[in-house]
Amino acid sequence: MEFTALFAELIAAEALMLKLFLGGIFGLCLGLTGVGGGVLLIPMLQRCCDMPPVLAVGTASLIATMVKVNASIAHVKAKNVSWKTVSMLFVGALPLTYSVTQLVVYFNSHHLYANITQQVVTTLILLIMVVSLISVLLKSRKNKTQSLIHIEQPLASKKALLSGVFCGSIIGSTGVGGGVLLIPILNSVLNVNIKKSIGSSVILALFLSGVTALGYAKGGQTDVTTALIFLTGSFLGVPVASHLMKKLSDNSIYKITISVIFVSLLFYTLT
Template identity: 25%
Template sequence: MSLLPLATALGASAGLVLGLTGAGGGVLAVPLLVFGLGLSIPAAAPVALLAVGLAAALGATLGLRQHIVRYRAAGLIAACGIVTAPLGLWLSHRLPAVPLALCFAGVQALVSVRLWRGANCAEVPRARCPCRLDHATGRLHWTLPCARALAATGVLAGLLSGLLGVGGGFVIVPALRRFTDLEMNSLVATSLAVIAVVALATGGATVAGGLVDAALALPFALGTAAGLLLGRWLAPRLGGPRLQKLFAVVGLAAALALLARSHICG
């Protein structure tokens, strides 16, 4: 029973990051479960995936009510992600522990570097992005390059979701920033919609296979949902370069800790 409050608090931390940025919650959730609750990466991944998926669904619902989710783009990305996520899940249970930890640490480090660099760079005009918003209709203007870019984003996000137990927001958010001219609030809400579909679909397979410890998954998921609500409320007040740098430092520390742990355990 003593683990329940800890699992809830750890979930809230991951949800807070997800709510503030639309990305990074899943990447942070797995190290929290590994170091906070002593789970292995294969055991932590499905718990993180379910929790992040449920929290993202809540955030996406709020975005739909505000009419800021680009649901056609989210649908295409999610459809491609659902196709490749099972492959990632299959690989996660066949790769040795040390290479899997190294892969996760590498992804975490990449996310941290992107956050740090993004915090130091001003937003650049995206006049040449393939997916342009039609301000008359409020919808994206679809072209073949746009569809290709979003489909490729879904393929990569889905593969990493299944492999590492992450939502894929660290892929989706930078891709949407590069390929679309969406405002940040719409971009985050659309990312959450994709994460919800891919993570819940993949997480459902883990539940069916009996791979999830419900006693830990439920409080962690509830904490993640609560943290996401807080993060969405705080986002307009706390967003900015300093916050991005803080997440970058925390993420890099988690990556280094996973590398050290994999070396010791290996």
């Protein structure tokens, strides 16, 4: 009995250390590239913590919300936020984020639709990751052929609102979008420079992930204990990322962002 209890304690300690480590990796990637919320967390939670897709989405949304408070403060201090763009996207995204979250939780709780809901969420996450990787790659190549001085164009309000509607529906249904979706839209569609795209995506995703997390939590699709452990681990990663951000060029950040999305995509396909 003593051996069994000791073994159980060792397994629990190992699981705790793994979650703390994964939280640190998440915090570093989030602070440095804006990518991390669904793209990194969902594969981590499904593969390393053995969670089903919808529970992973709900837990990832809660972790992302808590961690992005710290990351948001860092980006605001560094003046890496386009506030007007964030506001327009938020107005378009909020209604869809809330509505779609409620639909996913409802259908997942219904025994006739639970399996198909899990499959649809999984497929959507994969598609968004692939499209976002292609988008960032194309923008990176375009950036190399242009002047290093980035001139931001006037914000197209209608385009920003429609982009917000699209982002809201994806974030609400998959938990993916904080960096992997918002950064390409901010950078490629709305022509915000890469550093402000990252900072703006973190601020916007903070609010939208909060709405998503609340909806999934109400439906019982959140592992609060795991979320708190990941949050603790992230406190080591975010400050390091903030320090590195000041020293890296736009092209370097593009390369890191592409690498993070690509590795996450590979990891996700193995779940």
